Amino acid sequence: MTETGQDVAGFVLAGGRSSRMGEDKALVEVAGRPLVAHALEVLRMAGLEPRIAGGRLDLNEFAPVIPDLEPGLGPLGGVVSALEMTRQKWAVFVSIDLPLMAPELVGFLVRDAQVAGAAVTLSAVNGFAETFPAVVRTEMLPALRERLAQGNGGCFAAFAAAAHQRGESIRTVAAEVLAQTGQVRDARGLWPHEWFLNVNTTADREMASAALERSHPLF
Secondary structure, eight states: OOOOOSSEEEEEEOOOEETTTTEEGGGOEETTEEHHHHHHHHHHHTTOOEEEESOOGGGGGTSOEEOOSSTTSHHHHHHHHHHHTOOSSEEEEEETTOTTOOHHHHHHHHHHHHHHTOSEEEEEETTEEEEEEEEEEGGGHHHHHHHHHTTOOOHHHHHHHHHHHTTOOOEEEEHHHHHHTTSSOOTTOOOHHHHTOOOOSHHHHHHHHHHHHHSOOOO
């Protein structure tokens, strides 16, 4: 388990539904465990006490749920609802569909954000910035709330606009460089291109399950 400090809140964004798999995405099983359990464990292994943002209240059996203040507004609605309830200086968001995410990367992003003081800290792989996991300075809330009210529900665009509004920019770190230099080492033996596998289809689920079955157990 990594140590991320006390002034950080952790959230799993669980509001989406898997229309392509015909069931609630949070409860889709990968390697015998629901996606929500994988996501929560990633945050716990990163040293955070996680909550669920944007999910149904019956997910309370997994962790405390913060419902969307205005349902149906997508992931940004979950981000804003979570920030409204956050008193810590930083908030970490992971999406429900990244069961292979490395807790060590999440911990690194938090520490990097705290040192750099960045408005929003993301990671990139193969030169492409990934929207999640994201470390957001909670004072970005007013700008993010404004974007949500305007109907601009895309999280990446909202993060960029919120940072720009404060004269800042999104900070990104290259995940594969962190792995190559030994700054982030996944205890399961998975590689950066695997960490960002999104589980949206049955084929994705099978790929993720196979990766976990051949990896070193995380929990």
